[in-house]
Amino acid sequence: MVKSKSQTEDFAALILAGGRGSRFWPRSRRRTPKQLLNILGEGSMLQQTLTRARLVSRPENIWIITSAEQRAQVIAQAGDVPTAQIIGEPVGRNTAPAIGLGAELILRARGDVPMGVFPSDHLVRHPGKFQTLIEAGIGEIQRPGRMLALGIPPTRPETGYGYIEVIEDPHARRGALRVKRFIEKPGEAVARRLVQAGNYYWNAGMFLWRAATILEALAEYLPGTSERLRRIADAPRSKFSSALTRWYAGCADISIDYAVLEKAPSLYCLPASGLGWNDLGSWEAVFQELSQDGGSVKQAGELLEIGASGNFVFAPGKTVALVGVKDHIVVETPDALLIVPRSEAQSVKSLVEELEKEGKTNLL
8 A cells, every 4th residue: 555645654543343333223233233334335334434544544553443253354344454453352341441452552562653543433424634634633632641532513403422512712713622521412402502502512432642641541540440451461462362351351341531531631622524424323314314305215125105205214125115104214134124213213222222131142
């Protein structure tokens, strides 16, 4: 691969690819989760993320944290990313331990380099703007101790995203803005107020900092987990797998937002406008991306409607006939059929949890 002039020599990209994507059931399963599927665009969501990462980082500077059961498939899709840099968690422990482990490995392999954290299952329709944004952010994190959260300017009162409140007036200055607080997924009325206020951004789950900066913060705010991650990273290559199994399960099950970012004094938000970003958190999000005017969307299969509208259909090789049905999601796989109102798309996760309780592992 020829390195472009815009790539940095030392920037490391850490890609988080261990989620299950349960809201995308029945397509998304434990061994074939959302990030390994082609949901929108060319290739799987992971492959699209890797394509963007290669715009700002060389393949040898990319690390991927996934689950042990997904690792083989991630390797198959990761192309030129070194296999040793694709780590399979023995158990899921949320984003703080995953990011901490990645940063420890990056620090030992490349030193205290600037690094970015990127989810593997988000849509970015304008990768060129993503590249420009990351290059600007790399300049921002050269300042000691500075950490950046990428914030998406909100376009609607979305209740499915977290929000970042900034202190400075976004219209008064350019560049990174000091963060006041994070707000978890709000209700409709609160979300509407946040959008109208003008100093709130959607939390995209993408972060920039130097490797040592995030590790110092983890050591301060999550010392027990920090020590376990150091033990894993210090293990020689021949014993890395056993060290990972021994120490990782004892790490705190907590997000990086709760563990560090809500407490860190030097956290800034870098406005990320024009990316064409969507976290594709549910089938409803896919419908919104594909529907130009709120009309029905056929992503796979054939669709026949009489007195029906606003529906989303994924049924490869089938004709789906909808009569008098409005604003529903229909998704078929060889062993399952999902029918749910679009307004209840987030509840698909609860359905998967119910399948787990009933022990229907063949559907998970």
